[in-house]
Amino acid sequence: MSAATPNRVALVTGGNRGIGFAACRKLAGLGYTVLLASRDRMRGVRAAEQLQQLGSVLPVTLDVAAPDAGDTLRRVIAANGGRLDALINNAAILIDENRRILDADFGDLQRTLETNVYGSLRLAQAAIPIMRKQGYGRIVNVSSEMGQLAGMGDDSPAYRLSKTGLNSVTTMLAAATRSDNILVNSCCPGWVRTDMGGLQASLTPEEGADTPVWLATLPDGGPTGGFFQSRRAIAW
Ligand SMILES: NC(=O)c1ccc[n+]([C@@H]2O[C@H](COP(=O)([O-])OP(=O)(O)OC[C@H]3O[C@@H](n4cnc5c(N)ncnc54)[C@H](OP(=O)(O)O)[C@@H]3O)[C@@H](O)[C@H]2O)c1
Structure with a gap:
């Protein structure tokens, strides 16, 4: 960041473990104030506490599935200087790995959409007015290739539907912000060794956080409304 750049602020949901925690570490290393x-x-x-030696990393309590999550975000930003440069919607649940579309459970669907889709949308709705006022913003929706329409499987129906839905949210938000210097993108982090990805996964959390952090720190004029993996555009 140059001396003329304001002290950038990023908020990462589900920042306490897995890919979210690794993204917080990277952003702190880049000089961001990390919520x-x-x-x-x-x-x-x-x-x-584990990241504070890297810079300013502040814990904030935010349940993305709570109906008032947007109000919480606004309050948190107002209490921390009023800026929000990057929002990484990372928090998600995967609770129906053992189900198939023909026995999809509607309770699982509802819970999963609440967290993975509505949560991300609620926070983006709260973040965008702040970003518009600054004339700068980056929103990253951490999705999954399991949400790709190209190559869709029939397992984990709630999770897959949520990630397809989240990708749709991405394209709508990008359309709504195209002239605001706000870049909104989806990404798949790859198969990552976390509680969700399991021990056999091929990537470390740090590797999984690479594309989300790249998208959160894109230069002006960068892509918006895209879906990326390993810093490359992939099919929806
Ligand atoms: N790991 C993979 O292989 C993989 C592959 C493709 C996509 N992804 C995506 O990458 C993202 C991160 O996954 P991960 O592997 O790091 O998962 P993880 O290890 O299971 O961590 C999930 C995080 O989300 C948080 N969370 C869940 N529900 C929440 C809520 N209602 N409000 C706030 N936080 C909530 C969890 O908090 P608690 O600690 O309180 O539970 C935790 O911090 C997710 O969007 C996931 O779908 C992961």
């Missing part, structure tokens, strides 16, 4: 958001306050405090 490490977690739904459980103490998990967030402990995670932020």
